[in-house]
Amino acid sequence: MPPTLSVVVPVHNEAGFIREGMRGILSALHEVGVPFELIVVENGSVDDTAALASETGRGEPVTVVSLAEPDYGAAMREGFLRAQGEWVVNFDIDYFSADFLRHVLAGSDADVVIGSKRDPASEDRRPFTRRLATRVFNLLLRILFRSRVSDTHGMKGFRREVVAQIVPEVEARQDLFDTELVLRAERSGFRIVEVPVLVEELRPARSSLIRRVPRTLAGLWRIRRRLAASR
Ligand SMILES: Nc1nc2c(ncn2[C@@H]2O[C@H](COP(=O)(O)OP(=O)(O)OP(=O)(O)O)[C@@H](O)[C@H]2O)c(=O)[nH]1
Ligand SMILES: [Mg+2]
Numbered sequence: 001m002p003p004t005l006s007v008v009v010p011v012h013n014e015a016g017f018i019r020e021g022m023r024g025i026l027s028a029l030h031e032v033g034v035p036f037e038l039i040v041v042e043n044g045s046v047d048d049t050a051a052l053a054s055e056t057g058r059g060e061p062v063t064v065v066s067l068a069e070p071d072y073g074a075a076m077r078e079g080f081l082r083a084q085g086e087w088v089v090n091f092d093i094d095y096f097s098a099d100f101l102r103h104v105l106a107g108s109d110a111d112v113v114i115g116s117k118r119d120p121a122s123e124d125r126r127p128f129t130r131r132l133a134t135r136v137f138n139l140l141l142r143i144l145f146r147s148r149v150s151d152t153h154g155m156k157g158f159r160r161e162v163v164a165q166i167v168p169e170v171e172a173r174q175d176l177f178d179t180e181l182v183l184r185a186e187r188s189g190f191r192i193v194e195v196p197v198l199v200e201e202l203r204p205a206r207s208s209l210i211r212r213v214p215r216t217l218a219g220l221w222r223i224r225r226r227l228a229a230s231r
Pocket of ligand 2: 092094095201204205206
């Protein structure tokens with residue numbers, strides 16, 4: 001029987017945190033108490049992330065996938081396409097919650113459930129610069145795509161049908177994969193519901209915001225051209 005929940009977690013050079021992160025995610029899944037699978041997709045790590053992931057997942061419904069090139073979006077795509085669950089949720093290794101899983105399972109008539117860092121009832125404990133980046137990024141999505149979604153990064157859940165229909169269409173890789181996936185789901189008329197979250201990363205962010213700006217702008221522009229062309 002397919003599981004109710006699939007959780008997909010992309011990981012890269014996480015040897016220092018993978019055990020703690022996976023144990024936290026597994027205990028959230030056990031706490032929620034529905035049949036699940038956990039799919040950890042490592043790519044391009046130069047440490048022993050994959051081996052530690054396999055060791056930590058022993059005896060649990062865990063699949064560890066390893067690919068050559070470091071690419072967040074390629075890892076997400078691979079994990080989503082392997083997932084068998086009625087709902088497919090994506091977590092970062094350092095940002096997940098049992099409450100979010102409960103929101104997803106209670107998702108009634110929703111097709112997509114987004115844990116929005118910008119929901120009025122959310123509590124975002126990240127540093128000011130990260131919160132500002134989220135706001136500016138979302139403003140861009142509103143202007144460039146007329147999107148009504150308030151956040152595309154972070155915890156998200158998708159019904160099987162959304163994954164099957166939309167994931168193969170997504171061309172963006174790296175960190176814009178999530179954005180194109182959500183924008184395409186929105187454009188296809190799937191019902192998106194946002195839920196509040198407590199944002200408390202379990203370790204400081206590793207990526208430099210400034211270095212991401214030019215790549216993000218160019219990537220958004222390409223998504224805009226693709227979506228316009230596929231209308
Ligand atoms: N497979 C894979 N996973 C990645 C890659 N880069 C980052 N990740 C994973 O993506 C998740 C988020 O990455 P983080 O390093 O925590 O990102 P951050 O610095 O907090 O930045 P944001 O979360 O984007 O604000 C973690 O689970 C990482 O291990 C990659 O190249 N490949
Ligand atoms: Mg992080």
